[in-house]
Amino acid sequence: QVQLVESGGGSVQAGGSLNLSCVAPGRTFSGSAMGWFRQAPGTERDFVAFISGGYYTEYADSVNGRFTISRDNSKNTVFLQMNNLTPEDTAVYYCAQGFGSTAPTKRYGYNYWGRGTQVTVSS
Numbered sequence: 001q002v003q004l005v006e007s008g009g010g011s012v013q014a015g016g017s018l019n020l021s022c023v024a025p026g027r028t029f030s031g032s033a034m035g036w037f038r039q040a041p042g043t044e045r046d047f048v049a050f051i052s053g054g055y056y057t058e059y060a061d062s063v064n065g066r067f068t069i070s071r072d073n074s075k076n077t078v079f080l081q082m083n084n085l086t087p088e089d090t091a092v093y094y095c096a097q098g099f100g101s102t103a104p105t106k107r108y109g110y111n112y113w114g115r116g117t118q119v120t121v122s123s
Contacts, residue, residue, distance in 0.1 A: 006095045009117030012085055020080040022095030022114055033098040034071055034078040035110060038091035045094065049080060050104040058105060085121045092116040
């Protein structure tokens with residue numbers, strides 16, 4: 001069972017930045033798709049960003065230009081740099097890992113999930 005562990009969440013004011021990290025142990029990290037999703041209270045878990053094993057990236061329209069996803073295969077870690085945060089970005093952020101995924105912007109495109117890290121942005 002793969003255990004993903006997120007970190008880096010916290011509370012910031014609007015306009016601030018946070019950098020989330022997620023460690024995914026295992027030898028197959030470099031070939032996996034890594035994604036970030038988020039879930040605000042009373043809403044569904046929504047796609048935020050993903051990065052493929054070949055470093056292709058894709059973002060949700062709501063974060064494009066503000067968030068950057070990256071990965072360090074030597075550390076089995078994926079990052080989500082979040083800039084110019086707004087209160088609408090407040091949510092629990094989840095890391096996910098997928099193997100052979102054909103739907104990396106969908107929740108069902110991933111095999112493993114972390115427990116999430118809270119991000120709170122105040123106005």
